[in-house]
Amino acid sequence: MVDSVYIDRVMLNLDGGSRMKRKVSVSVAVLLVWTGIAAGCNPSFSQKRVELHILAASSLTEAVKELETVYEASQPEIDIVVSYASSGKLKQQIEQGAPADVFLSAGEKEVKELERKGLVNPAERADLLRNELVLIIPEEGRQPVKKFENLADSPVDKLALGLPETVPAGRYAMEALRGTDQWNDLRSRVVYGGNVRQVLSHVAAGNADAGLVYRTDLSASRSVKVADVVPPDTYPPIRYPAAVIEGSDHPKQARSFYRWLKGKKAQSIFKKHGFKGAAASE
Template sequence: MSSPFRSLGLALTLCCASLATSSLAYADQVRVFAAASLSDALDAAVERYQQQHPDVEVQTVYASSSTAARQIVGGAAADLFISADQQWMDWLGEQGETLGERGDLLANRLALIAPRDSTLEDFIPDAEHRLLPLLGDDERLAVGDPDHVPAGIYARQAFEHLGEWQELEPRLARADNVRGALALVEQGEVPLGVVYSTDAKASEGVRLIGLFPTDSHPPITYPIALVGDTPSAAAQALRAWLASADGLAVFEQYGFSAAVAE
């Protein structure tokens, strides 16, 4: 009959071995804060990267770029930040955060969408095709909040360019991020919404009505940067891979294009 102390010692040994195995499962960890519009594509890219680098654990946090930037300034641990516009990357640096290897990663387009069963004909939103007449008396147009969400900021710029901002502003259904605006259209809560073309492609519940002219708003680019004074080798390696041909190929499958270097 074994001693209870021997049994206890064996149990502790097995427990310690289990903990050691768990801690060694991932040699490195990289935390990525990214714009909500990247969720599907970045998840797929991370999955491919971890298949190639099984010793690295990549954790992703998605929110509007403004929320993600504020979370980082508020103390959230982040190794990489990918914003949906330059403004919030600039703001993060202005708050004293060290941004390393900053560069433009991806490009996107601004899209007008409707619920899947909408009978609205496709068109290009421009000065000859106004949006307000398409809304009923009590209907609204879904956008990311133009006060802070990049997709909403781009939408406001497009509306201003087309001369409709004053009329459309009180008719907006403002969402906390672009995926929130997409959901309002998917659920039929609104007849129209403005999101990125990649959001429209990712959803089976909406129809792409048309893309806004590229000259109606500034170029939609997604800057990427390492966060912190001493970025880890694992974070640097992931940042380099995301910008590589292999990484960009994943994003292109989801409708993004590589940012054009100026």
């Protein structure tokens, strides 16, 4: 209203150049004052969004992307920043001081090692999800193997696994092969991937005849299919722990996100992507 009054006056006084300049200047000054008052009253003008750094195992990619969207919609002051890699690589990043507030691991070993080093508080760490191993082969072409127990005797020339030192899926796969007395016969045929999605890519591209991945990874590629489910008694239970990192720059927000991950909404999203709840009955 004030601006329109000044504009009308300016238009009626076209012969008074200096008066016009003064009135425009006053109008701009009033606008700036009002903007400053609004910024002081509205936190969205002045409050910077909190960047929450989440380190997530590669096998969680699709689920965490959806979780990120849902959480930011309900918490507009939070900006979720996610780094994906193998759980072992993410553990190393945390140890080296990379920005990290919450760690979502595909293996318990990595989180336990961080606990021993004081980088995770056991009171802020919980098993979040479960998964299972499957034997995959290319969608097209010959089927080199039908049963996991027959892998060693099959015509599979290259078997893709995650690197056991840093990829929990590779560790579980090696345990399963040892548990069925096939590791010694197959180890010379193994092609390693730096994370479980690289294993999937090896098989999808035809660079490996078969591979061992999590069941949930199948949604990331239409170029592979399940040949067999790996017997669960041949490897340790696959649990995904979540943990708040000690020394987080935003401990309050990290704890809130950690608690939300254990709630119904987040769990329903995980289940939508094929994961099972942490409890054996889920």
